Amino acid sequence: xxxxxxxxxxxxxxxxxxxxxxxxxxxxxxxxxxxxxxxxxxxxxxxxxxxxxxxxxxxxxxxxxxxxxxxxxxxxxxxxxxxxxxxxxxxxxxxxxxxxxxxxxxxxxxxxxxxxxxxxxxxxxxxxxxxxxxxxxxxxxxxxxxxxxxxxxxxxxxxxxxxxxxxxxxxxxxxxxxxxxxxxxxxxxxxxxxxxxxxxxxxxxxxxxxxxxxxxxxxxxxxxxxxxxxxxxxxxxxxxxxxxxxxxxxxxxxxxxxxxxxxxxxxxxxxxxxxxxxxxxxxxxxxxxxxxxxxxxxxxxxxxxxxxxxxxxxxxxxxxxxxxxxxxxxxxxxxxxxxxxxxxxxxxxxxxxxxxxxxxxxxxxxxxxxxxxxxxxxxxxxxxxxxxxxxxxxxxxxxxxxxxxxxxxxx
Numbered sequence: 001x002x003x004x005x006x007x008x009x010x011x012x013x014x015x016x017x018x019x020x021x022x023x024x025x026x027x028x029x030x031x032x033x034x035x036x037x038x039x040x041x042x043x044x045x046x047x048x049x050x051x052x053x054x055x056x057x058x059x060x061x062x063x064x065x066x067x068x069x070x071x072x073x074x075x076x077x078x079x080x081x082x083x084x085x086x087x088x089x090x091x092x093x094x095x096x097x098x099x100x101x102x103x104x105x106x107x108x109x110x111x112x113x114x115x116x117x118x119x120x121x122x123x124x125x126x127x128x129x130x131x132x133x134x135x136x137x138x139x140x141x142x143x144x145x146x147x148x149x150x151x152x153x154x155x156x157x158x159x160x161x162x163x164x165x166x167x168x169x170x171x172x173x174x175x176x177x178x179x180x181x182x183x184x185x186x187x188x189x190x191x192x193x194x195x196x197x198x199x200x201x202x203x204x205x206x207x208x209x210x211x212x213x214x215x216x217x218x219x220x221x222x223x224x225x226x227x228x229x230x231x232x233x234x235x236x237x238x239x240x241x242x243x244x245x246x247x248x249x250x251x252x253x254x255x256x257x258x259x260x261x262x263x264x265x266x267x268x269x270x271x272x273x274x275x276x277x278x279x280x281x282x283x284x285x286x287x288x289x290x291x292x293x294x295x296x297x298x299x300x301x302x303x304x305x306x307x308x309x310x311x312x313x314x315x316x317x318x319x320x321x322x323x324x325x326x327x328x329x330x331x332x333x334x335x336x337x338x339x340x341x342x343x344x345x346x347x348x349x350x351x352x353x354x355x356x357x358x359x360x361x362x363x364x365x366x367x368x369x370x371x372x373x374x375x376x377x378x379x380x381x382x383x384x385x386x387x388x389x390x391x392x393x394x395x396x397x398x399x400x401x402x403x404x405x406x407x408x409x410x411x
Contacts, residue, residue, distance in 0.1 A: 005032075007064075007075035008187075008371025009057065009176070011167065013210030013233060014039055014326070016056050017368040018064035020072065021355070027376050029369075031355035033068025035060040044210035044229050045081025045184075047166040054173040061174045067356060074177040076371045076378070077167065079124060080184040080211050082229040083160035088129075089115055092151045100133065100142045104150055112154035122161040124181055129153040129221045155222055157183055180378065184208075185215035185225060187370030192324050192348035192363075193217065202319035204348075205304060206367060207327040209233045212300055216313050224311040228303050232327035235296045242292045243284060245273060253289065254330075260297045261332035262290040297333060301340035308341075320344030326364035 006029070010017040020033030037060035041052030065072055091112030095104055113126055131139040133147040142150055159181070168178050188206040198217045206213040209232045216224040232254075239258075240250035257271045269286040304321075308314045320343035323334060328347050337345040349362055350369040360369065 005070060006372050006375035007072050007176075008078070008368055008375060009060070009075045009171065010078045010184075010187075010365075010368040010371060011042060011045075011053075011057065011171075012039060012078075012080075012208055012367075013042055013044060013231070014208075015364075016060035017365060018057075018060040018072070018075070019360075019368050019372055020064050020068040020070055021372045023376055028352075028354070029372050029376070031353060031357050031360065033064040033066075033070065034356050034359065035063030035065070035067070036359065037063065041170075042210075044231075045079070045227065046083065046163050047170060050166060050170055050173075054170040057170055057176075058174040061176055072176055074179045075171070076180050076182055076375050077171055077178050078184045078187055078367050078371060079159060079164070079167070079181040080208070080213050080227050081159070081163060082211070082227055083163045084124075084157065084183065084225075084227045085121070085159075086155060086157045086225045089113070089154050089156055090151060091154065092149065095148050095150055098146055098148065100145050100147055100150055102143055105143055108150050108152040109154065112152050113156065115156075117158060120161050121158040122164050123156065124159050124164075124183060125155075125157040125186070127155040127157070127222050129155055129223065130219075155225070157225055179375075182371055182374050183213070183215075183225060184211075184227075184367045185213035186222065187374055188213070188324050188366040189215050189217065189222075189370065190373040191350050191366045191370035192322055195220070197319040197322060200319040201313070201317045202322055203304075203308060203317055203343075204322045204324065205328075207231055207300065207323060207325040209326060212304065213325075214304060214307065216308070216311060216317070218313060218316050223313055226307050226311075228300075228307065230300055230303065231325075232330075235293055235327070235330075238292050238296050239289065243273060243289070249273065254293070257286055257289060258293050259286070259290045259331045260293055260336045262287055262294050264332050264335075265290045293330065294336065297330070297336050298340055301337050305341050317343060320346070322346055322348045324348045324363040324366040326362075328363045 004023045006021050008019050016037045018035035021029040021031050037056050040056045041049030047053050089112045091108045093107045130153050131142045132151040133139050133142050134149050171178050185206050189204045198220045201218045203216045211231050212228040214226050236251045240247050265287045267287050270283045271286050272281045272283050274281045334345040
């Protein structure tokens with residue numbers, strides 16, 4: 001495939017989305033191919049049936065190939081699930097010659113990464129957060145500066161090696177090589193966060209069917225990431241149990257009549273459903289439906305609040321929450337989020353798309369679009385010693401192999 005073509009495969013609990021795009025002027029993406037297929041054999045970011053999962057991915061890839069007219073050989077693939085962990089690390093090196101060079105940069109990153117990682121974990125991202133030169137903090141790019149001591153703060157994201165390999169195997173059985181795994185909230189953040197939100201401090205919450213993925217951005221950098229193993233599928237399950245409906249119909253009822261705030265529904269509003277226990281359709285109160293949904297939505301945001309407080313950055317998010325993912329389509333969910341978290345909240349979806357985009361103007365496809373934008377950054381050529389506006393450091397024969405772990409270059 002040509003270098004100007006980028007491909008992303010978003011593997012979710014309810015859908016597989018494969019997108020093919022051409023990079024045009026000013027890194028604008030034109031969507032050429034779309035392949036959306038219901039998921040099978042996947043639960044909360046993990047593979048539970050390799051054959052079913054690989055078949056779903058294959059069908060998604062085939063649809064994208066058919067609509068784009070291009071053969072897909074490699075792609076970026078999303079990653080989520082409670083097997084993902086993250087932590088912060090610091091690397092320190094001495095500068096013997098007084099001027100910081102690219103080699104010193106790579107040694108500092110290597111020092112930050114040189115920590116004990118369980119044998120069953122695999123490093124997915126090493127994200128540099130900032131540099132300190134001779135005690136001076138807040139350095140954006142130290143190469144070329146005078147100094148004798150270089151420190152780097154890094155955010156390291158790991159995932160269960162077995163889970164990663166199972167996903168890789170499913171993708172490869174579809175005839176596609178995984179060029180890189182990208183944590184879902186990082187991809188979503190690329191698609192929906194503004195530069196002002198990154199700088200001021202914001203948390204992007206990708207609320208999918210099986211998981212809620214969150215990344216905290218402060219001063220333009222990623223400071224914290226977490227995957228919470230709860231999502232919209234539990235709302236559907238609550239509706240199914242509370243109203244005695246099949247799961248498939250409960251999902252339909254949620255999408256058609258669901259609302260996240262009981263206060264926004266009149267007590268006399270009714271909806272018609274067909275339950276297990278009745279031969280004839282039954283009428284139920286929409287207020288009762290909203291009550292079931294609101295309880296679970298509040299629980300999701302209470303867990304988000306707990307995680308933000310645990311990170312220690314709860315007072316550093318003036319830009320608030322940016323909600324995306326399929327579950328954020330629930331009416332009034334941003335209102336509940338603001339009430340529970342006490343933070344300003346907005347719903348975000350991919351914008352400024354061109355090409356085959358009819359289905360993609362939805363929060364459900366933020367991660368899918370973000371994968372393409374991440375791929376654009378990977379394709380940028382990085383020259384040692386030059387500061388680029390792109391935030392992605394990529395594999396290059398001209399750089400030390402340590403750079404393979406550095407996934408983001410500070411602007």
